[in-house]
Amino acid sequence: MVSGVAVASAAGANAAVIRAGSTSLLCVLIAVPLVLLLLLSVTRHWSYPGLWPDALQWSQWRVMLSGDRGLLDALVSSLLIAVIVAVGATTAGFLTSQRIAGHRRRGVLLMLALLPFAISPVVLGVTLNYGFIRLQLAASLWGVILAQFLFAYAYAVLLLSGFWNTRIAALSELAESIGADRFQIWWRVRLPLAAGLLGVSLFQTFLISWFDFALARLIGAGRVQTLPLLVFDYFGSGDFRLAAACGVLLVGLPLAAVLLNRRLLAWPLTAASSRV
Amino acid sequence: MLTAGAVILALAFAGLYSVGVLGLLSESWTTAHWRYVLFESGVWSALGFSLALTLVTLGLATVAALATVLIVDMRVRRGPFAVLVYAPLAVPGIVAALLSYQILGDAGLLSRMAHAVGWIRSPAEFPALVFDRLGVGIILTHFAMITPFFVILFDRLFENERVAELRQLAYTLGATRMQALSRVVLPLLLVRALPVCAVYGVVLMGAFEVPLLIGARYPTMISVEIYSRFASYDLTARPQAYAMATLYLLLVLAAWSVALRWRPRPAQTPR
Numbered sequence: 001m002v003s004g005v006a007v008a009s010a011a012g013a014n015a016a017v018i019r020a021g022s023t024s025l026l027c028v029l030i031a032v033p034l035v036l037l038l039l040l041s042v043t044r045h046w047s048y049p050g051l052w053p054d055a056l057q058w059s060q061w062r063v064m065l066s067g068d069r070g071l072l073d074a075l076v077s078s079l080l081i082a083v084i085v086a087v088g089a090t091t092a093g094f095l096t097s098q099r100i101a102g103h104r105r106r107g108v109l110l111m112l113a114l115l116p117f118a119i120s121p122v123v124l125g126v127t128l129n130y131g132f133i134r135l136q137l138a139a140s141l142w143g144v145i146l147a148q149f150l151f152a153y154a155y156a157v158l159l160l161s162g163f164w165n166t167r168i169a170a171l172s173e174l175a176e177s178i179g180a181d182r183f184q185i186w187w188r189v190r191l192p193l194a195a196g197l198l199g200v201s202l203f204q205t206f207l208i209s210w211f212d213f214a215l216a217r218l219i220g221a222g223r224v225q226t227l228p229l230l231v232f233d234y235f236g237s238g239d240f241r242l243a244a245a246c247g248v249l250l251v252g253l254p255l256a257a258v259l260l261n262r263r264l265l266a267w268p269l270t271a272a273s274s275r276v
Numbered sequence: 277m278l279t280a281g282a283v284i285l286a287l288a289f290a291g292l293y294s295v296g297v298l299g300l301l302s303e304s305w306t307t308a309h310w311r312y313v314l315f316e317s318g319v320w321s322a323l324g325f326s327l328a329l330t331l332v333t334l335g336l337a338t339v340a341a342l343a344t345v346l347i348v349d350m351r352v353r354r355g356p357f358a359v360l361v362y363a364p365l366a367v368p369g370i371v372a373a374l375l376s377y378q379i380l381g382d383a384g385l386l387s388r389m390a391h392a393v394g395w396i397r398s399p400a401e402f403p404a405l406v407f408d409r410l411g412v413g414i415i416l417t418h419f420a421m422i423t424p425f426f427v428i429l430f431d432r433l434f435e436n437e438r439v440a441e442l443r444q445l446a447y448t449l450g451a452t453r454m455q456a457l458s459r460v461v462l463p464l465l466l467v468r469a470l471p472v473c474a475v476y477g478v479v480l481m482g483a484f485e486v487p488l489l490i491g492a493r494y495p496t497m498i499s500v501e502i503y504s505r506f507a508s509y510d511l512t513a514r515p516q517a518y519a520m521a522t523l524y525l526l527l528v529l530a531a532w533s534v535a536l537r538w539r540p541r542p543a544q545t546p547r
Binding site: 022027031033111112113115116120126150154157213228235247250258259 | 278365420483532
């Protein structure tokens, strides 16, 4: 009996060691690429077969932030485009999701709203390009914003459609029964209740635009410079240090936001796991 | 609907361009571009290559994520891993491709480590993991990008579906570890995760940045094939890009309409 308990406790200890070892290994595997990106952005020279750079320097950051390389322009236009897309898509998505939620063919409408995701940005960018040229939206900031809006709006509709449940409907009816008009129902009841989810939608639609490469390249046609396009240009020219520095800027903002508040990315996964 | 309308508009533009009705260099209606795309171009190999890479990536990511959730167990929800598992979700494809080149390339981090332990003597001896014809670099990069997402998804399902309790019940009823895994845990998790996996599969099929930066010239994924013809200096190749895009759009729309008809029905409660 005693030996049976001892075997069981030894097996439990082994399992705990395997779990701890696996967790540590996974943490290292996730952290190494991010550390490498940061390291590359401050590397001066890194010759083969060294496992560590020969020399570090901050000059690429100084050069980039001085504005000589057009990084500030790209950073500002990336931020501007992403903020406009996020606010526009979340606002339109919130209103549309409410109309869809009350529709009897809700499922079909949601599938139709998601259609751009099925097609991939590059294919939609290529096929819409002719229309954008005719409308004189190609090679312009507003053209890129409109193209990215299609994807962000589709995502916002899907994300926010989870908000419209029977509880929200009952509270809206209650507010109406005590004399609230349509504006007051939206402003005093629905918006405060949806605030958390609207924040998640703003963040995620911001990311759709912030990370976009294909639409900015195809619709922007080289006239609109964004951070992902700069990473591509530096990568193509073999300047990996500057590409990494742009990459740090590109990853830094969403990474900090996610590490501070995991809900910003976790919410849709939680919803998917409980809804599917 | 705005989004569906945009897709229909895109299909119309692409279709008309591909048959010579629209376009700067078009002279008259023609089926020459379609004949070229359907019978001579690499569109079918690009579609097949995209599908193969998507299936392999999805398969590997599903197995790895399930193994992580089952081995690491509760640690997915606490400690440093609970925070770090979200980090890859904040990395865009373009940066992931840059990192893959720096890690998997012949002078990358893995090659340097192989040199340090004496497995290779020069970068040329390191196996080609980027720009390779089998798409290993693309698979590994997409795998690294989506596996954390699947880990979080399976962990949430594990909790919401009370899989731990059901597994314990199976043990109580006399099931072995393997039986509990194959008959209770895996069916529950995989069936519930199927819609999300399908959406990710479609997204991976149309992946662009990673194959553009670290993929081989041939074979290429369908997005890169369309883009390279569209962005070619030879403007007469542009209608071929539109024909390929139209073909891809039609295939996706067909798959989407099948998915619309085949939505999972709620389970019948026994009377």
